[in-house]
Ligand code: AMP
């Protein structure tokens with residue numbers, strides 16, 4: 217028998233020391249016959265876990281929620297949120313937080329089982345998750361991490377041996393995900409709606425201690441907390457835009473205080489550049505379309521600010537002023553992150569006023585010619601213009617000349633400009649048709665080799681290796697637009 221200690225679990229449960237209104241103690245609901253289908257070995261190691269022992273029968277029992285490791289204190293977190301603009305009570309309806317793993321480098325990482333059974337927050341749901349969507353979250357979250365975008369991580373997926381009823385009967389699965397924390401804007405909305413001011417303060421102090429300890433003794437620490445979350449979200453959403461990532465459900469419960477991407481549901485990467493792109497089947501109005509993400513970020517942060525007002529100043533009017541002033545920085549912060557990132561994508565190392573129009577011109581031409589977002593920047597990086605449908609058009613030729621001239625107006629060599637581009641433009645992203653192909657092999661045939669190979673090339677998207685070339689190919693033209701489902 218493998219002892220829990222030999223697996224490397226080393227839990228603390230600071231969240232469970234918050235007032236009891238913030239969570240419910242629960243036990244994960246055991247599953248019939250768990251099997252490990254994928255394990256993130258390198259990540260396991262960085263968490264201080266023993267890869268071999270995690271794969272033992274007892275190790276898998278933990279990842280399935282059949283056995284609670286020593287030191288863990290399973291809970292479901294309470295939170296609320298604005299879903300598509302409407303406030304509602306939520307909470308972990310199909311997840312359990314085992315605790316915080318203290319890693320060998322003394323980091324504190326939330327370990328959560330997703331799909332672990334009903335909780336007091338399940339409402340009408342069954343508390344379960346299905347294999348396809350859990351593997352999809354695994355692939356995309358790990359691809360995001362490799363792209364250098366802050367995100368929660370995926371440790372493992374186990375199948376449960378049980379069926380889950382959706383439109384059809386599907387295999388059940390549990391994802392173990394790891395995050396800097398699961399504090400969401402929605403956690404604050406919950407506290408502000410139903411808690412006392414003291415409870416909001418306790419939550420804010422907890423968030424500061426966990427994510428911004430340098431602010432702890434700061435007199436204006438609640439304003440600093442807000443400012444820092446504004447900055448992190450501005451930086452995060454700019455990164456999404458720079459790789460064409462569309463989250464799909466930017467509800468306030470899916471926006472973290474840590475600044476990590478969380479809750480991979482109907483998300484997807486854009487192929488052809490079209491700012492109005494929406495993939496999610498439930499986003500009829502296009503609220504969370506690619507081009508709306510930056511503004512939605514600000515809207516969500518306004519909801520966060522509202523929850524903090526009582527902590528910002530005792531006079532509400534003054535508190536509102538402080539919050540508004542801090543929130544008004546968002547647009548500027550977002551824009552500077554985006555512009556800096558776009559300059560890098562084009563190999564530009566100094567700043568000129570005309571950079572913005574130059575970038576916008578390119579995007580306009582890309583949109584007009586239905587150019588692929590990722591492959592356009594890849595083609596520019598490799599100077600393989602024949603790879604883009606814009607090649608040979610007067611407007612693109614003109615743009616290209618302007619850009620080449622621009623590259624001479626900096627001290628750095630052209631070689632260093634192209635090197636910067638290589639480091640900034642992923643040669644590949646998890647393309648939808650490839651993700652589907654990997655899931656199809658895994659779910660329908662039990663063949664995980666397609667997914668594993670895919671994860672391998674995705675692990676260094678900036679490698680520009682020959683192995684990756686195959687994965688840069690576009691999907692066969694299809695009449696149907698790609699649609700993603702929330703995947704419960
Ligand atoms: P999400 O769309 O994953 O952000 O989930 C929104 C809310 O619905 C959260 O409170 C989830 O815990 C809950 N939820 C989603 N799927 C299920 C399910 N199958 N059973 C119970 N609750 C669920």
Ligand code: MG
Nearest residue numbers: 467469470479
């Ligand atoms: Mg959510």
